[in-house]
Amino acid sequence: MSILVDKATRVVVQGITGREGSFHTEQMIAYGTRVVAGVVPGKGGTTHLDAPVFDTVAEAVSETGADAAFIIVPPPFAADAIMETAAAGIALAVCVTEGIPVHDMVRARAFVETTPTRLIGPNCPGVLTAGECKIGFIPNHVARPGRVGIVARSGTLTYEVIQGLSQAGFGQTTAVGIGGDPVLGLSFTEVLRLFAGDPATAAVVMVGEIGGSDEENAAEQVLAGGFDKPVVAFISGRTAPPGKRMGHAGAIISGNKGSAQSKVDALTAAGASIADTIEDVVRLTGERMGATAAR
Amino acid sequence: MKLLEYQAKQQFARRGIAIPAGRLARSAAEAEAAARELQRHAGTRIAVKAQVPIGGRGKAGGIAVVESPDQARREAERILAMDIRGYPVRSVWCETGLEIANELYLGITLDRDRRRLVVIFSAAGGMDIEQVAETQPERIAKLWPDPFRGPQAFEIRELAFAALRQATAPPDGTARVVGSLVSLTQQLYRTAIELDAMTCEINPLVLTAAGDLVAADGKLEVDENAEWRHRDLAEELARDAVGDDGRSGDDPFEVEARRRGLTYVHLDGHIGCIGNGAGLVMNTLDLVKQQGGDPADFLDIGGGARADVVRNALDMVLSDPKVRGVFINIFGGITRGDEVARGIIQARDELHIDKPLVVRMTGTREEEGRRLLEEAGIVPAVSAVEAARKIVELTRDAGGRG
Numbered sequence: 037m038s039i040l041v042d043k044a045t046r047v048v049v050q051g052i053t054g055r056e057g058s059f060h061t062e063q064m065i066a067y068g069t070r071v072v073a074g075v076v077p078g079k080g081g082t083t084h085l086d087a088p089v090f091d092t093v094a095e096a097v098s099e100t101g102a103d104a105a106f107i108i109v110p111p112p113f114a115a116d117a118i119m120e121t122a123a124a125g126i127a128l129a130v131c132v133t134e135g136i137p138v139h140d141m142v143r144a145r146a147f148v149e150t151t152p153t154r155l156i157g158p159n160c161p162g163v164l165t166a167g168e169c170k171i172g173f174i175p176n177h178v179a180r181p182g183r184v185g186i187v188a189r190s191g192t193l194t195y196e197v198i199q200g201l202s203q204a205g206f207g208q209t210t211a212v213g214i215g216g217d218p219v220l221g222l223s224f225t226e227v228l229r230l231f232a233g234d235p236a237t238a239a240v241v242m243v244g245e246i247g248g249s250d251e252e253n254a255a256e257q258v259l260a261g262g263f264d265k266p267v268v269a270f271i272s273g274r275t276a277p278p279g280k281r282m283g284h285a286g287a288i289i290s291g292n293k294g295s296a297q298s299k300v301d302a303l304t305a306a307g308a309s310i311a312d313t314i315e316d317v318v319r320l321t322g323e324r325m326g327a328t329a330a331r
Numbered sequence: 332m333k334l335l336e337y338q339a340k341q342q343f344a345r346r347g348i349a350i351p352a353g354r355l356a357r358s359a360a361e362a363e364a365a366a367r368e369l370q371r372h373a374g375t376r377i378a379v380k381a382q383v384p385i386g387g388r389g390k391a392g393g394i395a396v397v398e399s400p401d402q403a404r405r406e407a408e409r410i411l412a413m414d415i416r417g418y419p420v421r422s423v424w425c426e427t428g429l430e431i432a433n434e435l436y437l438g439i440t441l442d443r444d445r446r447r448l449v450v451i452f453s454a455a456g457g458m459d460i461e462q463v464a465e466t467q468p469e470r471i472a473k474l475w476p477d478p479f480r481g482p483q484a485f486e487i488r489e490l491a492f493a494a495l496r497q498a499t500a501p502p503d504g505t506a507r508v509v510g511s512l513v514s515l516t517q518q519l520y521r522t523a524i525e526l527d528a529m530t531c532e533i534n535p536l537v538l539t540a541a542g543d544l545v546a547a548d549g550k551l552e553v554d555e556n557a558e559w560r561h562r563d564l565a566e567e568l569a570r571d572a573v574g575d576d577g578r579s580g581d582d583p584f585e586v587e588a589r590r591r592g593l594t595y596v597h598l599d600g601h602i603g604c605i606g607n608g609a610g611l612v613m614n615t616l617d618l619v620k621q622q623g624g625d626p627a628d629f630l631d632i633g634g635g636a637r638a639d640v641v642r643n644a645l646d647m648v649l650s651d652p653k654v655r656g657v658f659i660n661i662f663g664g665i666t667r668g669d670e671v672a673r674g675i676i677q678a679r680d681e682l683h684i685d686k687p688l689v690v691r692m693t694g695t696r697e698e699e700g701r702r703l704l705e706e707a708g709i710v711p712a713v714s715a716v717e718a719a720r721k722i723v724e725l726t727r728d729a730g731g732r733g
Binding site for chain 2 (some may be wrong): 051111112135136137138139140141142144145146147173177187189190191192193195196199216218219220243245246247248249250252253272273275276277280281282284286287291292309312313314315
């Protein structure tokens, strides 16, 4: 078991012929992901990386039965691509594009809400179920199958956590990078609920950062309400000055909102263990799971 | 991208929102002429307001209310010589004073929790709205319009009636005020949408003695991700922001970093910090601080670690003379550690860097990479915590104090 993606997931790639799109699609195929189609308006009828390319997502779905989408298109077109995916009835859309205008995302997110589609991202590393399927940027060699679920905003910290856990012998179920933008699809709250319902996941690592209040909301709405799996949380940007955007569009402390301390406090109150370093994440995960349950 | 008050007001006016009659002045003489012209039209008091892209200018003495053109000249002279929290005052906006009956608030901003824009209205205008929201939440009314159809008249009426009932002194003719608020809110919403505004605010929104709604101030911040849709505005802004001395008030290091295409935030400390990935760099700063050091910057070089990018980043970080040493934190992923090491060594040699460098990196062939670094006199580290400890130690020695 796992969440969101597995061996059976059939992926359509929007932007498959681009330089980045090609590179990451190849990596995904090498990982074992079933890439069944590509979509590039105007290139329908061609083939790329052995996958048939279609003009529209709707066509790709009806011809190949794709049920997940990897969206790697430039910012001006990304929100539209997300809506196209949702309109085509795809269950999971993963958008890695960084720099989508916020107003575009407000509309795309509202549109997605009217459909059953789940959106991950944008500006995210994507999702990976260890040994089965990955959609996005997570490096192929870091993950190994096991029992820890990961949900994180930042890409590189997701990789660091996966790698640290793997090296210490703690494998993973699914890692979900939800992204660093202010307007996102799935938030910590929704992903934690999915992990709660996944019997294979025995513990969860949560990697948050300054900005917004998604971490606080997840602590109050999910963890405090009797989440029966141990949670280890790590918050980056603890020393970031207020009012400065720290790389991610969403990583900014504005007024009294978004400070690391408020997140740490909410998570602590909800029973999560707080880690100060990646090494701490690994150590606390081991402690909370118990040595045998972990491996 | 933050617009100045007068630029925000011009955007409002273009979309039908009433603003006080005003003139921009870049010198004391221009301010005097502006006041004379405005007084001839209105015969009232004139506000002389510093144009800087930050709040709190009133408290800093950047706003004066004057009775005569002569006084306008003197006050403009004083204000134009000011530096408000690092921003030199380049111009003043002179405008006619209003006969104020009530001060209201109307603003549109992003509500991150709801993933929507929120329209905020309050009868408690002229104050810091975040403070009002905290201390008197009952005086704030909010509306989250459907992004595909925008705020409808009935929704705005509900909002406005609710908020005006909470007013300490409800204005006379509430129905008429609400009617004006409906069109004003739709005009402001259109401004926010057309300009990709992250914040679009009128505070105070003045209800005049004659019963008109006038934007007495204007705040407008455009989403950086959408700047490509507003190049004309960005150019206008850039022209206005930089004076004859080339100073804009923005941090000069951050201006240079933007020119170089780097994601950089300038900080106060003496340890340069570079890494790939925003979360990773934030954590790098946290680790330096945990070890007792002070970061000089946040610099995210993005995915991978190409040699030319590392070189550009090192050059940028070391342009700050406060920097005594640099911590480079690279998650390699599929990047090869030996390649990253060669890139860093090459950059160090080409830039003739003699300050301590500590590099923590992972990736394939990372051990070989660390060996190369060590041979070249750069300090390698296996863990980020160890690297943070080392750079703090090395820069303490170099600087004589921590």
